[in-house]
Amino acid sequence: MSKVLKYSYDFEKGVPVMPANASARKNKTGTWRIWKPEINYDKCVKCKICFTLCPHGAISWKGKPVIDYTFCKGCLICADNCPVKAINFEREVK
Amino acid sequence: MEHLATGNESAALAARLARAQCIPVYPITPQTELIETIAKWVANGDFDTEFFTVDSEHSVMSAAVGASATGARVFTATSSQGLLLMNEVLYIASGMRLPIVMVNVSRGLSAPITLWSDHDDFLNQRGAGWLQVHAQNNQEVLDSVLMAFKISEDRRVLLPSMVNMDGYVLSYTKEPLTVPKQKDVDTFLGKYHPKHAYFKPDKPLVQGPAVLRPEPYTYFRNQHHQASMNALIVMREVCKEFKKKFGRDYGNGLVEEYMTEDADIILVTQGSISTTAKASVNEMRKKKKKVGLLRLRTITPWPERQVREALEGARHVLVFDKNLAPGRGGMATPEIKASLYNARVEPVVTEFIVGLGGNPESIKMFEHAVRLAEHDAHGGVYWLE
Known part of the structure; x- marks a missing residue:
């Protein structure tokens, strides 16, 4: 059955806005991973390029880049952009 | 204060008087003089604003949306083909209910390409959900931009405004102009404190999120429509207030x-x-x-x-x-x-x-x-x- 829609003007709710509750932290994207990057700290020159480019923020800086595998999707942007090829990757079988 | 100013200069003056905080721009004839005027003021230190050029009009409006979503007062200007290139983002700006004010210097559309004025560009955007005001002379361009900020930022409206002036006939023609005092404009406009559009690191917010069900989408579109219809009332109020403050009468502001x-x-x-x-x-x-x-x-x-x-x-x-x-x-x-x-x-x-x-x-x-x-x-x- 069809009905007549009646809305009153409500500026508080009538604007398409919603609170963002750090949802990226809840979504453990590490399970998506097919390729696993690993940093070879002997080669690493600490240029911070991988740290800056990681789209998920899965690489944190603790004096050196550290990958958090709970969130790393394995997109390999870090490995692709490493100037000294210090990030190796291999296929992860799950 | 009496001035002799072109339409472009009067629009730039209005942006300065309104203390626009962010002005992303891309030049296009016949609007170029407008942004050149602002650029000159910014370079001389006469106008304290975040002024920058981007790579296209699509990016101009995207930057304006981003800036307005932080709660800043945003002004920009464009013309003809530029307005058409913005088209996609115009709908986003109005849907997110961001009170951006834009001056459009109207010019005919290509092809065949022309630089002269007609109203095709401006009138083609009637469905974009913006408020559209059409000025007849340079004084009205200045006054309309000031009023547009007041109308757009009203909580009953919260929609972006487009002020149109004709290219060449107004944009490049000097006319006598009464410029209101900065102090009066400050009290007329007040400060803009949004409660719906602000980006703060400590209070994360999604603006214009995906609404994948038809019911809420219909609701938001209805709210958008009601806000636009509310503008008919707000415009009359603002015009009355403007007349009281500055003495220039635009009647009911509608016709x-x-x-x-x-x-x-x-x-x-x-x-x-x-x-x-x-x-x-x-x-x-x-x-x-x-x-x-x-x-x-x-x-x-x-x-x-x-x-x-x-x-x-x-x-x-x-x-x-x-x-x-x-x-x-x-x-x-x-x-x-x-x-x-x-x-x-x-x-x-x-x-x-x-x-x-x-x-x-x-x-x-x-x-x-x-x-x-x-x-x-x-x-x-x-x-x-």
Whole structure:
């Protein structure tokens, strides 16, 4: 059955806005991973390029880049952009 | 303070008086002088704002949306092809309910490419959900931009505004200009403190999120429509307040009536051609012809009641369209006809396509149009030069 829609003007709710509750932290994207990057700290020159480019923020800086595998999707942007090829990757079988 | 300023300079002055905090721009003839003026002030330290150029008009509006979403007061300007390139983001700006104010310096559309003024670009954006105001002279450009900030930032509206001025005829023509005092503008506008659009690291927010079900989408579109209709009320209030503060009267801010009370023949115009049309009305009144003029000032939201009340009772209504939707004709004529559907006495509506590509309008042309319409009982379509 069809009905007549009646809305009153409500500026508080009538604007398409919603609170963002750090949802990226809840979504453990590490399970998506097919390729696993690993940093070879002997080669690493600490240029911070991988740290800056990681789209998920899965690489944190603790004096050196550290990958958090709970969130790393394995997109390999870090490995692709490493100037000294210090990030190796291999296929992860799950 | 009396000034001599072009339309571009008056729009730039209005942005400075309103203390716009962010101005992303991309140059396009005939708007370039506007942003050059602002750039000069910023370089000299006369205007403290975040002023930057980006790679295209699409990016201009994207930057404006981003800046406005942080809660800043944003101003920008464009013209013709630039406005069309912005088109996609215009809908996003209005849907996110961001009170951006943009000046459009109207210019005909390509192809064939032209630099001269007609209203195709501006009128093509009627569905974008913006508030659209059409100025007739440089003073009104300045005043409309100031009022646009006030109207857009009102909580009953919260929609972006587009102020249109005609390219060349206004944008590059010096006219006497009364510039309001900075102190008065500050008290008139106040500060903008949004409660819906702010980006803060400690309070994460998604603006314009995905709404994948039709019910909430319908709800938000309905709210958008209601906000736009609320603007009809807010505009009247703001115009009244503006008159009190600065002494310049824009009536109800929606339509301007010039000698329409006893008129048998009413010309309907918008933009700068209205000033020529008013001169022709004066000429024809001298010859004892009962002619009046209705100027459409606000295009969106459409002031249907005001248009009907002004026009009903006249014998002939002549709509001058400085625009063309090929396959349909002028864009204002259907709106005028629709508004007159419930009128007590319906006049004959005659359509005139004039001034395309900056074709100049003259007093003689309006007199000729009146002669044509008087002998046309069926309301035809005429192209005039």
